[in-house]
Amino acid sequence: MAVGTQxxxxxxREPTARESLLRPLVLFFRALRRTPIxxxxxxxxxxxxxxxxxxxxxxxxxxxxxxxxIAAPPGSRVQLLTRAADVDRYRTLDDLAGQTVGVVRETAxxxxxxxxxxxxxxxxxxxxxxxxxxxxQAMEDLVDGEIDALIVFSESVRxxxxxxxxxxxAAQFSGLAVSNExxxxxxxxxxxxxxxxxxxxxxNGGTILIVTAVLAGFLSTLIAVGLGALAALTGGFxxxxxxxxxxxxxxxxxxxxxxxxxALVQLNNFMLLALLIALLSWPVLMRAIRAQVLSLRERDYxxxxxxxxxxxxxxxxxxxxxxxxxxxxxxFIFAVTxxxxxxxxxxxxxxxxxxxxxxxxxxxxxxxRGTLFSADSAMMVLAPVVAIAxxxxxxxxxxxxxxxxFDPRLRTVS
Amino acid sequence: MxxxxxxxxxxxxxxxTRSAPSFLxxxxxxxxxxxxxxxxxxxITIWAVITFTFFLIRLMPGNPxxxxxxxxxxxxxxxxxxxxxxxxxxxxxxxxxxxxxxxFDYMGRLVQGDLGESITSTxxxxxxxxxxxxxxxxxxxxxxxLISFVLGVLLGTVMAYNRNSVLDNALSLFSSIxxxxxxxxxxxxxxxxxxxxxxxxxxGALRGTYDPTLDPGFNLPFxxxxxxxxxxxxxVYVVGTLGTWMLxxxxxxxxxxxxxxxxxxxxxxxxxxxxxxxxxxxxxxxxMFTLLAIHIGFILGGSVIIEELFxxxxxxxxxxxxxxxxxxxxxxxxxxVITIAVVVSNVLADLLYSRLDPRxxxxxxx
Numbered sequence: 177m178a179v180g181t182q183x184x185x186x187x188x189r190e191p192t193a194r195e196s197l198l199r200p201l202v203l204f205f206r207a208l209r210r211t212p213i214x215x216x217x218x219x220x221x222x223x224x225x226x227x228x229x230x231x232x233x234x235x236x237x238x239x240x241x242x243x244x245x246i247a248a249p250p251g252s253r254v255q256l257l258t259r260a261a262d263v264d265r266y267r268t269l270d271d272l273a274g275q276t277v278g279v280v281r282e283t284a285x286x287x288x289x290x291x292x293x294x295x296x297x298x299x300x301x302x303x304x305x306x307x308x309x310x311x312x313q314a315m316e317d318l319v320d321g322e323i324d325a326l327i328v329f330s331e332s333v334r335x336x337x338x339x340x341x342x343x344x345x346a347a348q349f350s351g352l353a354v355s356n357e358x359x360x361x362x363x364x365x366x367x368x369x370x371x372x373x374x375x376x377x378x379x380n381g382g383t384i385l386i387v388t389a390v391l392a393g394f395l396s397t398l399i400a401v402g403l404g405a406l407a408a409l410t411g412g413f414x415x416x417x418x419x420x421x422x423x424x425x426x427x428x429x430x431x432x433x434x435x436x437x438x439a440l441v442q443l444n445n446f447m448l449l450a451l452l453i454a455l456l457s458w459p460v461l462m463r464a465i466r467a468q469v470l471s472l473r474e475r476d477y478x479x480x481x482x483x484x485x486x487x488x489x490x491x492x493x494x495x496x497x498x499x500x501x502x503x504x505x506x507x508f509i510f511a512v513t514x515x516x517x518x519x520x521x522x523x524x525x526x527x528x529x530x531x532x533x534x535x536x537x538x539x540x541x542x543x544x545r546g547t548l549f550s551a552d553s554a555m556m557v558l559a560p561v562v563a564i565a566x567x568x569x570x571x572x573x574x575x576x577x578x579x580x581x582f583d584p585r586l587r588t589v590s
Numbered sequence: 591m592x593x594x595x596x597x598x599x600x601x602x603x604x605x606x607t608r609s610a611p612s613f614l615x616x617x618x619x620x621x622x623x624x625x626x627x628x629x630x631x632x633x634i635t636i637w638a639v640i641t642f643t644f645f646l647i648r649l650m651p652g653n654p655x656x657x658x659x660x661x662x663x664x665x666x667x668x669x670x671x672x673x674x675x676x677x678x679x680x681x682x683x684x685x686x687x688x689x690x691x692x693x694f695d696y697m698g699r700l701v702q703g704d705l706g707e708s709i710t711s712t713x714x715x716x717x718x719x720x721x722x723x724x725x726x727x728x729x730x731x732x733x734x735x736l737i738s739f740v741l742g743v744l745l746g747t748v749m750a751y752n753r754n755s756v757l758d759n760a761l762s763l764f765s766s767i768x769x770x771x772x773x774x775x776x777x778x779x780x781x782x783x784x785x786x787x788x789x790x791x792x793x794g795a796l797r798g799t800y801d802p803t804l805d806p807g808f809n810l811p812f813x814x815x816x817x818x819x820x821x822x823x824x825x826v827y828v829v830g831t832l833g834t835w836m837l838x839x840x841x842x843x844x845x846x847x848x849x850x851x852x853x854x855x856x857x858x859x860x861x862x863x864x865x866x867x868x869x870x871x872x873x874x875x876x877x878m879f880t881l882l883a884i885h886i887g888f889i890l891g892g893s894v895i896i897e898e899l900f901x902x903x904x905x906x907x908x909x910x911x912x913x914x915x916x917x918x919x920x921x922x923x924x925x926x927v928i929t930i931a932v933v934v935s936n937v938l939a940d941l942l943y944s945r946l947d948p949r950x951x952x953x954x955x956x
Contacts, residue, residue, distance in 0.1 A: 427635050431888075432891050435910075436646055439650045439651065517772040521895045527913075539778065550786065551787055554787065557778060558779075561779055565771045
């Protein structure tokens, strides 16, 4: 074989810097055009990336307990209640200048009126919550004229005015009407068992979960590729030892072992959890990588590279690894979904400490507080269930796009 | 779902090992036999897992006595020393005993088939607990796997025969979605949508493994009640694994369809149904058995979450209970049972594979 042939083949693989940066992107978008399913996955992955990075900046985490809006259905919101005669006069809080506005403690009211009270726009009359009797008490004040408007939650309006079962009270409140149905923004997914906004929890609850899953998937893939390649390329007792360890770890019941380890290691940060998941989940991929490397090593072009004495790093990095890239990347994506399964399962059982309010923690509280079993409050569980399910589906569909991208048929078209 | 189509690496012919130490010829022949070697390996694996988990679970913070002493001190307002003595008389367990002597004690009994007594409920043998809970899990997981395996193999074959058609694309999207979503997430969705919102069934009434007012026995109401209570867990096991079988069977069948022997069979003019069953189906289904073996351990381990979710009293919920009580012997017993199940199914898959596929039949095995 002439030396010249070798030079040509090397030159063909050495694109200019700009090409090597753009080429994967070009290939990727060409792949997306070919696979509508992969495109959906790509959109999903972009959506989740934005959700966990930008989302928390736009929608802050709602941690305020509000007793009048516990487990409210989707679309509930804070409203303005006045006497029927004043409905047209008092549309907004600004219309109430010089009047008295009622609020009930431990509800959204005090926060809404605080700036107006500080500016002296109107007087504020605060009623105590008193085991739930605060809201009807304030409504009585409104009927009596002590206050001119009252900030209430839509569920309270439903309970005391539109659907009041107590006939006497219904008659008493019949002169009241909602003057502003949309004083506050709607709670898109309703509220949880503490009256907090579930939507804000969905926006904020994915970051740590997804970061942990990606980190665990990355570590797991790294261990698998490293050990798999090492085992296949060195052979001998290292190969046998690593394969035996992989088989051993595979035999121990994975999830129960994770539960025991989670109790053993005081899991107080997500990186430790990611490491733990990675340490338990590498064997399946490692055995597959080992088999792949073993078969790639026998290919003609690898043998040619060995014959040309191109050196071990060149053979591993330039001949073997590129041919496994699609397999490795796709399995990294699957490792992420698998890590998601493990960590959410752990939190769902209450076996991981609950420092951060994630989707998994929402499921845990949904189960332990029984909101799962009531049609009105099921959103507290349904919302994170859908969030997790769509994330997993997006990842798997995205893997299709990646598979398509690595398809050699695409490269010839350029 | 965590275990995917990586069977390329999983199905590897056992590597030829160096010849066994030179004892008698007969011993050597047995040692060379694939079956014997597999069995010895299985026993060693089980021993290694028991040893590993034995020390691991004793390293967990808090032990059953501490948990009980705390309970006594809070409930009965007694001093630590009194509580400690009461706990010591209550439990056959000394937290200060040497871990290694505990280990040898445990192994000694285990060899005689004794799994010991539960630590937190004195007088209850772990074996009895396992016999009480295990059948429910074997029944629900087994039925679920059987249904999904058969369905998956059939649908996968259909997909492969119609590859790149609309049907294939739709089914493969469907199976991707099925396998992507964790099984307990499917369980929660089914509970919320069909149980709570649509009220097709009563969530509360389906707890447990059967209706406690009925006599357990071979009678119709009891059997119906068992099936009714197992319905949700079985459904979740089916939904959670079906996608994996479909995708793998599809890929396996497609690669088999390209084999020369299939072309030859076609050229010989064999009927397409005979080619499907005897040439394609048989060979394409082979790797599925290894995959099934890997999945058994995964699903048994995952049954902890599913059984907690549906309050189904099987081995998974028993394991969860024993972990939270730090009941070492019970935990150990369940780990042992699941490990044996995994090892045995792997051995069976290996042996089955070497019976069915002459290509991987190992040279030493004559």
